[in-house]
Amino acid sequence: MPSVKxxxxxxxxxxxxxxxxxxLILSFFMMVTKFKPDEQVEVKFPNSVSADAVPEKxxxxxxxxxxxxxxxxxxxxQFRKTLIENLNNTRSLGLTPAEMKNFINASxxxxxxxxLKSALAMDPENLKKFKQPGIPxxxxxxxxxxxxxxxxxxxxxxxxxxxLIKADNNTKYPGFKNVLTAFKKNDQNKFMLIxxxxxxxxxxxxxxxxxxxxxxxxx
Amino acid sequence: xxxxDTGGGDSGHKKGPGVKKAKRLSTRVDMxxxxxxxxxxxxxxxxxxxxxxxxxxxxxxPKDVDKPEEQNKVKESGxxxxxxGSNDQVYYYEGLDPTKLQATNFKGIRDxxxxxxxxxxxxxxxxxxxxxxxxxxxxxxxxxxxxxxxEIKRYAMVDISSGEYQLVKATEAANGIK
Numbered sequence: 001m002p003s004v005k006x007x008x009x010x011x012x013x014x015x016x017x018x019x020x021x022x023x024l025i026l027s028f029f030m031m032v033t034k035f036k037p038d039e040q041v042e043v044k045f046p047n048s049v050s051a052d053a054v055p056e057k058x059x060x061x062x063x064x065x066x067x068x069x070x071x072x073x074x075x076x077x078q079f080r081k082t083l084i085e086n087l088n089n090t091r092s093l094g095l096t097p098a099e100m101k102n103f104i105n106a107s108x109x110x111x112x113x114x115x116l117k118s119a120l121a122m123d124p125e126n127l128k129k130f131k132q133p134g135i136p137x138x139x140x141x142x143x144x145x146x147x148x149x150x151x152x153x154x155x156x157x158x159x160x161x162x163x164l165i166k167a168d169n170n171t172k173y174p175g176f177k178n179v180l181t182a183f184k185k186n187d188q189n190k191f192m193l194i195x196x197x198x199x200x201x202x203x204x205x206x207x208x209x210x211x212x213x214x215x216x217x218x219x
Numbered sequence: 220x221x222x223x224d225t226g227g228g229d230s231g232h233k234k235g236p237g238v239k240k241a242k243r244l245s246t247r248v249d250m251x252x253x254x255x256x257x258x259x260x261x262x263x264x265x266x267x268x269x270x271x272x273x274x275x276x277x278x279x280x281p282k283d284v285d286k287p288e289e290q291n292k293v294k295e296s297g298x299x300x301x302x303x304g305s306n307d308q309v310y311y312y313e314g315l316d317p318t319k320l321q322a323t324n325f326k327g328i329r330d331x332x333x334x335x336x337x338x339x340x341x342x343x344x345x346x347x348x349x350x351x352x353x354x355x356x357x358x359x360x361x362x363x364x365x366x367x368x369x370e371i372k373r374y375a376m377v378d379i380s381s382g383e384y385q386l387v388k389a390t391e392a393a394n395g396i397k
Binding site: 015016018019022023025026029030032033034045046047048049050051052053054055064164165167168169170171172173174175176177180184187189190191192193194195196197200201204205206207209 | 250253254257258260261264265267268272273274275276277278279280281282303329333350351352353354355356357358359360361363364367368369370378
């Protein structure tokens with residue numbers, strides 16, 4: 001039986017444009033991406049209609065997790081050093097320079113002063129795994145958090161320090177109120193709560209105002 | 220397959236006599252591993268990237284004033300108190316009488332705020348927010364958000380009094396909310 005020979009066509013196709021696009025997308029994501037700093041506490045924050053950006057510099061963040069454990073963290077290593085030195089002197093913690101260095105490199109701290117020395121004596125890997133009990137602040141004076149806030153303010157000595165509160169959806173109100181008390185006792189009355197963005201619901205007063213602002217020509 | 224074609228065919232140059240013909244090596248490069256790696260990285264970055272940056276909600280609290288004469292007075296006609304209970308329940312009353320407590324939720328409270336805003340002199344309107352111990356942080360943020368949404372200029376966050384707390388508890392018990 002005579003068979004019809006189909007000429008074999010090359011399956012070779014030029015993938016260059018495809019690769020071009022792929023790498024374009026790759027570079028886009030590499031530029032845009034911002035790595036989440038590793039935090040010991042997982043916090044799911046609520047939504048709000050607020051459109052303000054979170055300040056990135058000079059921040060003092062108080063984290064409150066769902067069990068109302070309180071942690072503090074500061075972004076600037078230089079001021080973290082001043083903070084721990086101040087605390088060491090004023091609260092006579094008796095930290096060694098190595099322990100202070102450990103604090104500077106650690107992310108969020110949430111241990112009472114009585115345990116701070118032993119916590120910082122651990123090596124960083126163990127400290128990450130260690131379940132920190134949180135800074136005690138459940139009284140009307142702001143507890144130990146008061147001293148953290150005070151010494152952070154001292155470290156900044158008059159420069160603007162942004163106070164951020166990052167609390168979990170399921171944090172009970174008293175846990176949040178204790179943090180406010182600790183700030184208020186330090187005469188700090190302006191804070192920022194970290195939230196996820198959300199649009200203003202249609203038909204509300206804010207929605208109307210925002211629509212007007214958007215429609216108005218920019219000056 | 221995936222390869223870079225750099226025109227490896229005969230380019231037409233005639234070599235002179237005596238010039239040895241060099242063996243042509245293919246300049247085609249197999250690009251498959253590179254593409255694999257490229258897409259691996261794309262997937263990695265897509266997963267790690269956080270597009271929606273968190274926003275900050277400003278909260279300015281007044282200073283604590285101990286002396287009663289320095290505290291702000293609220294007109295009864297303009298006062299509207301919102302109590303936050305457990306399980307995302309919201310209670311409210313107009314004026315200064317907590318026994319007129321009414322139950323609603325976060326969906327219903329917006330209409331009540333708007334109603335109150337329209338029926339009250341804007342200068343007198345003060346909303347007092349009192350989260351109870353069972354209220355969550357999300358409830359607090361949500362209710363502060365309602366203030367922004369309805370553009371309430373004057374509101375205050377105050378601790379719940381024990382009398383009001385009892386009322387909230389009693390209402391919750393009556394409504395079968397744990």
